[in-house]
Amino acid sequence: MMWLKQLFSRRRLYGDLSEEIQEHLEEKIEELVAGGMSRKEATYAARREFGNVTLTEEDSRTVWQWPSIEDFFMDVRFGARMLRKNPGFAAVTIVTLAIGIAANTTIFSAVNGCMLRRPRIKDPARVVVIVTADPAKEGWGWDRQPVSAFDFVAWREQSRSFEAMVAGEQQEFVLSGEGQPERVLGLRVSADYFHSLGVEVALGRTFLADEDQSGRNRVVILSDGLWQRRFGSNPKVMGEVVRLNGEGYTVIGVMSSNYRIGVYGGPELWAPLVFPPESFLPASRGNRSLEVMARLKSGASVETARAEMVTLAQRSEQAHPGTSKGWSASAMSIQHYIADEFGVGMRLQMGVALFVLLIACVNIASLQLARGAERQTEFAVRTALGAGRFRLVRQSLVESLLIALAGGGLGLLLASWGVDLLRRGLSLTADVGSIGREMTIDHTVMIFTLGVSVLAAVLFGLVPAVHQTALGLHSTLKEGSRAISQSKARHRTQSVLVTAEIALALVLLIAAGVFVQEFLDRVHAGFGIDSNQVLTANISLSNAGYKDSSKQAAFFQEAIQRLEALPGVISAGATSTLPLGDYERTVTFSIEGRPALSRTERGRTDYFAISPDYLRALGIPLIRGRNFLSSDSAQEPPVALVNQAFVRRYFPNEDSIGKRIRLDTSGLDRPDWSEIVGVVGDVRDSFEQRKYVPQAYEPYTQKSSSVMTLVVRTGSDPAAFAPTLRRAVWGVDKDQPIAAAQTMNQVMAQSGAGMRVANILIGTFAGLGLALAAVGVFAVMAYAVAQRTHEIGIRMALGARRSDVLRMVVKKGLVLGAVGIGSGLALAAPLVWLKLGLVNDDLLPFDQRGPVFLAAVFLIWLAALLASYVPARRATKVDPILALRHE
């Protein structure tokens, strides 16, 4: 315990040392005086022979210390003192950094929630996702699709890389019985699904090997959430029969609450997956709906599995040529798959947030440089007293670290607020709402924040640290503070920093501007419909009683008739797909009289099965020909409507009315052709989509659908009409569940919500970036003016007018601005373009970007002007007498 004793007795040790050295000098002096020197001479001589007293003392003390740690704590104490002494500097730097860090932490919490969580299955690293892939397309998730049942069965048999291959298919179920009928999302899975993934149920059992046989498949596993919500966590539900789509299913298990694989809200129940016989026809290889996972055999890797999948896909293509043309297969780790689902959007936001942080760092670096000028004397004195360069750099970095940690702490606070905001924004949409739910500030996020803070400290601390300590000792001490302040190198560095900052901010602004432009373009483009005073309600006929297509049509016919009869209803219709809704349906088609093509080579069009009054209810204009009539029944010749985009693309130089087309709405080619009887207006599919795409309509009486959305145009507030609508539908069938009725305006708002949140985020970041950059320019200019007070005084004494001084200072700011804008533009154009192209390939043409670039440049220029004008005004207030009296 020697070291402990030393630690506590150190103060005495140090005292002894000083006294001893003092006595040493005294003794020497006395001896010299005794030898005949004057006392003064003797003192000098003694000191000369002894050497540097302070250094000797310090060296002697060092013997007793753990130098690095103790110096570090000393640096920390000293740094904290320096910050306390400059509260303004400390506040500005800490807040600046906090903003940059908060931006990154907020986005990272989303990344962490969505992309980095491990799936709760056994050994997820050995599980791969198998997809149908298009090798011709770039990555980022655009290039892949689920797997068809046909391919799944073939690949499961033929592959050698896997212990097991399992599939899941999402399906909506209507859960009826006690209480209101309810639609729940279910997943039909292979019998060995849970066994292969190594997932245990909390209660009961998983599926048995033969439960994927038709007839034995009426068993269900409930999610913990559904069990709690619908069954009050009653364990007696086990073995009970529940009604799903009108059929009885026996409850065999309850899933453990923490089970999760993907990102989106998981299914609420699981039932065995049984393939209908038609899915084994080669023609159905195009129906890709299975999410396939496989567990690697020992010895197999993701790479070998991928190679094998490519071979298997080739074999399938050779066996059934043309059935899945252009598509291959691939395998990827589950983590990789999940990350890709969010990939581009999140990476873009991460990048933008990083820009904000970079600007913040540059800002702080330049502030530190400015302050470094004031501290130059301090550093010179310390050098003179024997401090090494490394020691000074370290001191400087420790101070940066203190700022960084304080900024990180504050940033974390700001981020928790940002996460709240973002979560609220995301909750608007169902499909990204689950991202919001996963966003929290957990320990991973905190470690990230700490890491970013430390990294930032190095970023903004190193340049000033090196700069401050690189000084000529002599000149600094000799010339006093003013001479140094004009050190060219420092000014150059500062100018470079400010220029960089302006360039970064410009890139941000342009990126945000481009986003906002795209958004506004979509808002202003119109949707092709009149969405005001329209109520919609999605109805899914999944009860067993509606298997027959004539029954489906009859249900909707009666519902529409009842609605039309209600007072306050202007028109009522139904459509199989609601434009701007959650999804669109695309089918391939052929035109009569043109060369026959295989399915993959045929043209594609959006597809809607509608009732005649749907067009009127949604305000879609009939351009030519006629609308569907109630006489277009299943017994009459098939008819179709197409939109103008369809005509433009496929009948550019001929009259489309009277032509016949065949829409591939089922797995098999139909024998009958539908005659085009009319052309209707274009309707946008989704908010994001800018271009109009071909659309085709068929009457629901001829092409029935079990899922349709009722569309009702009302004379008054559509939202208030919802209960009436429900009653009307239940009048037809009291067991029919109805999803939340929404006004068309709400549907449109949801469709644009994702893009709006992205816009708000990027806009906020750009605004922060601009503000930080303006502060940076301001600080540098203000500092420069303060340093040049003397010079300005002389100029004014020699007759310079205030306007000359103003111009001189502002000019410097604008020169910096111009250089920054130049480099920012060079950086922005390709960067912004590249990133956006990855997010969406339906963008405004590049030549329409001009205004955005101009506006961004103008904003930055204005910010630079303002930021240098204020200090310039101050410069003109310099009183020559006072300035010169400084001497």
Added chain:
Amino acid sequence: MKTREQRDLFPGALEMMILKTLKRQPLHGYALVQQIKRTSNDLLQIEEGSLYPALQRLLKEELVKAEWGISSTNRRVRTYKLTAKGAKHLENEVSRFEKMLEGITRVLAPGES
């Protein structure tokens, strides 16, 4: 200002000389310097201050111990004394040094190669 290399012939040399000097008699700092200078016939240029860090190192290693007392010139001084451990250490160091010196001498000896 002299550089460290001039002060210290090689690492540990100063410590060795201090230990050797203290072996003859306990001394305080100033006397120690004078003694070493005198013994070396002023051939070794020792900066007086450099003695103290070396003494602290020896104290820490417990090769010497120190006590405050009154000197012959009636001055409050801190007298350093060799410990048993110090004596042993000195022996080791000296024999090591002699070996090294012998080696160097042989290499430097003229005409025998």
